[in-house]
Amino acid sequence: MSSSNTKFSAVTGSARKIKDNAADWHNLMVRWDKLNNDGFQFATNIVNMKNSQKEHQPVDDFSSATVSQSFSPAVQQQTAGAAELQDECSKLQTVVDQMVVIVAKMEHLTAIQQGVQDLEEFQFGPEGRTLPLCHSWRTKEFEESSRVLLAAFRQELKLKQTVVQELAHTTLPDLHMVYLSCWLHQPFLPAQTRLTLEALLLETGHRPL
DSSP states (O other): OOHHHHHHTTOOHHHHHHHHHHHHHHHHHHHHHHHHHHHHHHHHHHHHHHHHHHHTOOOOOOSTTHHHHTTSHHHHHHHHHHHHHHHHHHHHHHHHHHHHHHHHHHHHHHHHHHHHHHHHHHHHOTTOOSSOSSSSOOHHHHHHHHHHHHHHHHHHHHHHHHHHHHHTTOOOHHHHHHHHHHHHHOTTSOHHHHHHHHHHHHHTTSSOO
8 A cells, every 4th residue: 555545545525525526526437538539439420321322322313213122222222321420329329318317426526526525614713724735735625626626627628519410411421520639639628637637636545646
């Protein structure tokens, strides 16, 4: 066991709650990353199917052969393709639904952290505890970090929801690529978001100094 883990192995009260919250933040972000990877695969499948459908889309023909064409293998294949597309869209929607749950849990963690902050202010006055709870941060800095993380994931979730709503309905290849790029690179979760989590883990002893 490292000296950092030894120091925090028997913490209680506010320090214990903050340490547990930090671990929960880490676990939720790991789950988010897995969902993001899964969702990107489903989104890529949707784009590939849309492109394939466009390439094989039959020209409208209102001649007498139209009725017989409706039973042709090409039309049947197109119908099967539409069913597969709907299945991939449902999978992508399920991913976003799970992301909604994760953000709700992040909101709960932030509320808990705010509760710790309020308790500290009640006990020690408006400035809160003057001594650091862990390595160097005071309680307020943990609360601020939680709010930064929550704000970032809320924005990213809104982007994911937009992608789900629009991806299967647009017919422009360039726009497809924009949606895929947005999903993969997560513009509302820049490197600073990961650094905030790492700082949180360092301060609470989950990462060795």
